[in-house]
Amino acid sequence: xxxxxERRAAATQAQGIxxxxxxxxxRWPSQPLVLRPHTPSELSGPQVARRLSIVRGDLAGHGDKxxxxxxxxxxxRVVDEDGAPLPGTVVEAWHxxxxxxxIHPNDSNDAPADPNFxxxxxxxxxxSGLVELRTIKPGAYPVPDSGGWWRxxxxxxxxxxxxxxxxxxxxxxxxxEPLNEHDAILNAIREPEARSRCIARLAPTSxxxxxxxxxxYQLVVRGRKAAPSx
Ligand SMILES: [Fe+2]
Numbered sequence: 001x002x003x004x005x006e007r008r009a010a011a012t013q014a015q016g017i018x019x020x021x022x023x024x025x026x027r028w029p030s031q032p033l034v035l036r037p038h039t040p041s042e043l044s045g046p047q048v049a050r051r052l053s054i055v056r057g058d059l060a061g062h063g064d065k066x067x068x069x070x071x072x073x074x075x076x077r078v079v080d081e082d083g084a085p086l087p088g089t090v091v092e093a094w095h096x097x098x099x100x101x102x103i104h105p106n107d108s109n110d111a112p113a114d115p116n117f118x119x120x121x122x123x124x125x126x127x128s129g130l131v132e133l134r135t136i137k138p139g140a141y142p143v144p145d146s147g148g149w150w151r152x153x154x155x156x157x158x159x160x161x162x163x164x165x166x167x168x169x170x171x172x173x174x175x176x177e178p179l180n181e182h183d184a185i186l187n188a189i190r191e192p193e194a195r196s197r198c199i200a201r202l203a204p205t206s207x208x209x210x211x212x213x214x215x216x217y218q219l220v221v222r223g224r225k226a227a228p229s230x
Contacts, residue, residue: 013195013228014185020149021184042165052090052160057124059135067117069098069136071212074200076131078159081223085129089221090160093133094120100141109141134212140179152179152186159221167223171230173199188230197225
């Protein structure tokens with residue numbers, strides 16, 4: 001039986017070329033996309049989870065090797081369009097340090113590096129689709145040549161499905177961040193509810209370990225409520 005997957009709703013996705021975000025003019029396709037169904041061989045192999053090594057779920061370190069910043073535990077549930085968990089999903093995450101600096105040669109931000117901050121992780125979702133990361137809350141950073149646009153704290157995710165063609169690259173934001181209101185990337189999603197789905201919620205501080213704030217997030221990988229490609 002053929003599996004029918006709901007198309008993503010356009011208003012829940014980024015809207016092409018965005019005024020104030022110059023790079024979108026270069027990145028966005030100039031022609032309408034052509035829908036090309038995947039072939040059986042594309043959908044049957046190679047299996048992603050077997051080929052990628054799982055790196056670590058701890059970007060913050062410990063003791064005198066601990067990264068600077070607010071320690072957080074991030075609990076991400078990876079689900080399908082019906083809210084069913086997707087165990088075995090490979091999730092890659094990366095973000096900047098607490099001062100807003102990435103571990104990347106192209107980062108020109110004049111902010112200090114943190115030798116104890118690792119910057120990236122690759123983890124596997126467990127039986128309940130849960131991915132857990134221990135890290136520090138990323139800082140905001142200025143976007144070069146943008147006239148004062150600062151990116152709000154955010155975490156980049158690359159979510160791999162069973163095969164290489166099945167991949168979603170998106171971003172997660174934090175609740176109650178004033179910079180969320182003006183971020184050109186978050187606000188390229190026109191539907192307020194869809195924007196809201198991109199924002200992790202702070203769990204009650206009585207919940208979880210005493211030394212870290214816990215943020216919870218649901219990552220929908222397909223269907224009308226799928227996380228946007230960002
Ligand atoms: Fe970023």
